[in-house]
Amino acid sequence: MKGLKGVIGRVRGWRRSWHERSKLQRIDLYTRVTLSSITWLFAVSWGLLPLSEALDEGAVAIALGAAFLVANIAQSVLSSRNLTPAFDAYRGLAPFPPGRLRLPAALQVAMTGLVVALAAVGGVRDEGLVLLVLDLPVAFSIPYVLIVPVRTFLLHAAAFSVAGTALLAAVGVPGGQLFGAVVSLVVVTLLVLVSARPSAWSLSVMWQAEEARDMQARLAVAEERLRFGRDMHDVLGRNLSVIALKSELAVELAQRGNPAAVDQMVEVQRIARASQQEVRDVVRGYREADLPTELMGARGVLQAAGISVTVEGADGPAGIGAPAAVQAALGWVVRETATNVLRHGDPRHCSIRLARTRDAVVLEVENDGAGAADPLGGGGDGGGSGLAGLRERLGALGGTLTAGPVGDDLFRVTATVPLTASGRGAGGRTVPARAGRAPGAPDGLPGSGGPLPSEGQPASSGSGEQPGPGDGPPAPSTPSPSPAPSALPEER
Secondary structure (H helix, E strand, C coil): CHHHHHHHHHHHHHHHHHHHCCHHHHHHHHHHHHHHHHHHHHHHCCCCHHHHHHHHCCHHHHHHHHHHHHHHHHHHHHHHHHHHHHHHHHHCCCCCCHHHHHHHHHHHHHHHHHHHHHHHHCCCCCHHHHHHHHHCCHHHHHHHHHHCCHHHHHHHHHHHHHHHHHHHHHCCCCHHHHHHHHHHHHHHHHHHHHHHHHHHHHHHHHHHHHHHHHHHHHHHHHHHHHHHHHHHHHHHHHHHHHHHHHHHHHHHHHHCCCCHHHHHHHHHHHHHHHHHHHHHHHHHCCCCCCHHHHHHHHHHHHHHCCCEEEEECCCCCCCCCCCHHHHHHHHHHHHHHHHHHHHCCCCCEEEEEEEECCCEEEEEEEECCCCCCCCCCCCCCCCCCHHHHHHHHHHHCCCEEEEEEECCCEEEEEEEEEHHHHHCCCCCCCCCCCCCECCCCCCCCCCECCCCCCCCCCCCCCCCCCCCCCCCCCCCCCCCCCCCHHHCCCCC
């Protein structure tokens, strides 16, 4: 009773193990078992049946037949054990240990000698000899054909066929049986070749496809992490810059006893709360820029910093009339460029110009005060990803971004986005239909969404680009009621 329960438990374990395997793992196991079964099928059919003739030919023939049977079984066991490392060697996972071929090779030589001896004493003849020769190389050849190249296998099989035929001819096997033996060796060589190699090749291709899918999944996760990190970097870089500016203004005003400091801190509080909503939008993946809102916010922040701002073309077809995806992309450019204008150099004036050509919208952001700074971000706080991020965003829409100094004191950023980009977001994704501002965010404060960034752009904690695209987009903000240039931070 206990033995029966043990068998039932073992069967259930095998069944559970089978169901826990993936489809590819099942195919892999099925292929290996099938090839191993071919070895045993030949051993118990063509290899065993001809030996019945030896029972009527005396003790010597019986002993030789028994020895061949034992060697054949041992060779089949070794073949089954070597099949897995042979598959691994074929797939390039691990080299096949050469030492594992020594005993099978010795058994192959011994089996060949036993067949020749049986033929010499008359223990096997006619059709029996042909069937025995058909079984002779199967067990050794199935793993061997996976280890060596096809050409090498065919050369070795031809040499074995010639040697075996010569030995059979030497012991007096008639010409008809010799011809049948040669045909058997050719057939079994081709059978092993077309059954084992294509099976291993198919499994190798399927495993490579599986590994490619796994790699694709890992890359998708990594790209999503980078997208999320860059969005967080852009949102927090913009909003923290505004909070720092407003806080320093509040400190200066409070030291002077100006009650406007309270208004500045109230606005800091509102910006912080709106930033929380933007972070939630980043987490959800729904962020869409609104170009008019971004322009208004950039104007407010820069004017609060004592920088005069002029905006041209925002109310025309290049601004309000542009497709939503184009506005989203350009809104992102306005955010980042205005933030860098605020953080780098010593600007006194910034101009933002929008123009529409026949097939594109062009945005130019130009500021002065760039003479003493590295306009391409070689210094600063360690370099950032503003220019690279903007180029990738615009590149996903077929747009371009150029940035560089103009003369001795000016820096200009030019973004061009084709009008045909109306169906995609700035990150190359379809833009979801959401409002331009986060719920509850007042006009002129952070809270507007932004385009989904293109995946794969690494985030950075800072930017070294001088006045141009920088660490984070500018925050929309209403102008301070009493901006004072002297209240700005020294490292602007």
